[in-house]
Amino acid sequence: MxxxxxxxxxxxxxxxxxxxxxxxxxxxxxxxxxxxxxxxxxxxxxxxxxxxxxxxxxxxxxxxxxxxxxxxxxxxxxxxxxxxxxxxxxxxxxxxxCQQDPTIFGKRGEMYRGICDDIRPTFRTWYNNGMASRGRYGY
Known part of the structure; x- marks a missing residue:
């Protein structure tokens, strides 16, 4: 209230x-x-x-x-x-x-165990891009 x-x-x-x-x-x-x-x-x-x-x-x-x-x-x-x-x-x-944004997921430093690889083949790539940019842009 x-x-x-x-x-x-x-x-x-x-x-x-x-x-x-x-x-x-x-x-x-x-x-x-x-x-x-x-x-x-x-x-x-x-x-x-x-x-x-x-x-x-x-x-x-x-x-x-x-x-x-x-x-x-x-x-x-x-x-x-x-x-x-x-x-x-x-x-x-x-x-x-697997519907979440993998780049943001990677930027947050979340662990990805590969469960989306066959549903969204680019998920891991975008996740890795997010992980790589972690810290570069204030994330």
Whole structure:
């Protein structure tokens, strides 16, 4: 609630940098939540939760795990249905992740694990350009 015309922290940050700070906070929160989700979702037998887990992993930029790689992390048997749900969620998250501007991503110094290479072949090049320009222009 905005009392007496005072700006909220998010509104103030949004005005100062065109929304970039808000996006950074949102991304950090998403990564934090995906870390928490890993502990909970890997004990679930619900496909929708495995789909959510897969999507969160892709949105955080992690590489897709195979069924064999997921099994030791899970406290249950990873069935074909659960793995398919994870895969579906992962692909949805990957498409969203790969829509970001790779140059800005590189300028921020974020780690890129190659998950967009087959969706956007130039993603890595633009990411590397962003990494190379880091520090040159005050980023």
């Amino acid at each position: 905005n009392i007496g015309g005072a700006k909220t922290l998010a509104q103030d940050a949004n005005l100062k940098d065109g929304g970039g700070m808000v996006r950074h906070i949102s991304l950090a929160l998403m990564v934090l939540l995906s870390g928490c989700a890993q502990q909970v979702l890997l004990t679930s037998m619900q496909p929708n939760e495995w789909q959510q887990y897969g999507q969160e992993q892709a949105l955080a930029g992690y590489e897709k795990l195979s069924e064999q790689q997921l099994q030791p992390k899970a406290k249950i048997d990873v069935t074909h249905v659960l793995f398919q749900a994870y895969s579906t969620g992962y692909e949805k998250g990957r498409v969203t992740y």
